[in-house]
Amino acid sequence: MEKQGFIYKVKKNKTLLLMLLPATIYFFIFAYLPMAGVVIAFKSLDYSKGIFGSPWVGFDNFKFFFISGQAFSVTRNTILYNLAFILVNTCLQVTMAIFLAEIKGKYFKKITQSLMFLPYFISWVIVGVMVYNLFNFENGTLNSFLKALHLHTIDVYSKPTAWIFIIIIFSAWKNVGYGTVLYLAAIMGVDAEIYEAAEVDGANIFQRIFKITIPCLKPTMIILILLAIGNIFKGDFQMFYQLVGNNGPLFNVTDVIDTFTFRSLIQNSEAGMAAAAGLYQSVFCFITILTANYLVRRYDEDYSLF
Numbered sequence: 001m002e003k004q005g006f007i008y009k010v011k012k013n014k015t016l017l018l019m020l021l022p023a024t025i026y027f028f029i030f031a032y033l034p035m036a037g038v039v040i041a042f043k044s045l046d047y048s049k050g051i052f053g054s055p056w057v058g059f060d061n062f063k064f065f066f067i068s069g070q071a072f073s074v075t076r077n078t079i080l081y082n083l084a085f086i087l088v089n090t091c092l093q094v095t096m097a098i099f100l101a102e103i104k105g106k107y108f109k110k111i112t113q114s115l116m117f118l119p120y121f122i123s124w125v126i127v128g129v130m131v132y133n134l135f136n137f138e139n140g141t142l143n144s145f146l147k148a149l150h151l152h153t154i155d156v157y158s159k160p161t162a163w164i165f166i167i168i169i170f171s172a173w174k175n176v177g178y179g180t181v182l183y184l185a186a187i188m189g190v191d192a193e194i195y196e197a198a199e200v201d202g203a204n205i206f207q208r209i210f211k212i213t214i215p216c217l218k219p220t221m222i223i224l225i226l227l228a229i230g231n232i233f234k235g236d237f238q239m240f241y242q243l244v245g246n247n248g249p250l251f252n253v254t255d256v257i258d259t260f261t262f263r264s265l266i267q268n269s270e271a272g273m274a275a276a277a278g279l280y281q282s283v284f285c286f287i288t289i290l291t292a293n294y295l296v297r298r299y300d301e302d303y304s305l306f
Helices: 002-012 014-042 060-067 071-102 106-121 124-135 141-148 160-188 192-200 205-229 237-244 248-254 257-268 271-299
Strands: none
Touching (some): 002 014, 014 060, 014 271, 060 257, 060 271, 071 106, 071 160, 071 205, 071 248, 071 257, 106 160, 124 160, 124 237, 160 205, 160 237, 160 248, 192 205, 237 248, 237 257, 257 271
């Protein structure tokens, strides 16, 4: 009976299953099959013998990461930057979504939304060039402006602390537009009659925002924050590498696990070490998302991911 029941459900939902098939195949090929490569983290990779023929080395590949003395600093930077991105970007995205929702001008709203969304499609390579042209000591826009005002020039690339704010600002500039669209879609899903009833009762714009809009955005905010927390141990390699490059004096405050692993791989050509660092990231990301989801579920099951 169970087998017949299963076959019956497959036949009944065959159209939906066929629609799901491309996504299933994609994730199976690009997400699940590569998991077999995790064994590289515990092997000394010999290309002539292949992944499974290479000798086992246990946890030796993890030793490089921790013995290097930079494990704590790059992990700290990765976590703190991601926390800053979540906080700043979420606040800006929600604020801009509410701002766009309250704008009455149809064409102004569309133009503003398009201009905000445009940076999301710009490659980090291009953004890196923009940053270099902006802060270059010799001919950068900033120092050229200061020279025109007969002021002292600033060597931004020798000031590590400044790059904390530069990275956060450019991350927000590039990603706020995308998140704004998600929150704006959630706002558009709120029943207009609720706003009309509040307006009839005498609620002003700020009361409608804080009593209706923001509470209605709460589920969307929690889901997006949970998804972001799931990658809290992963740095945006393209952003950090293209903005900072190989500028050694900045590594102490800008180096994340991904860039540290990349440089180590280039210098030592040791794939096992890179795989170990990747596994280290993935395990802690998994633990973090489970913990965060558990806490949210304890608060309200309806807001949890699973």
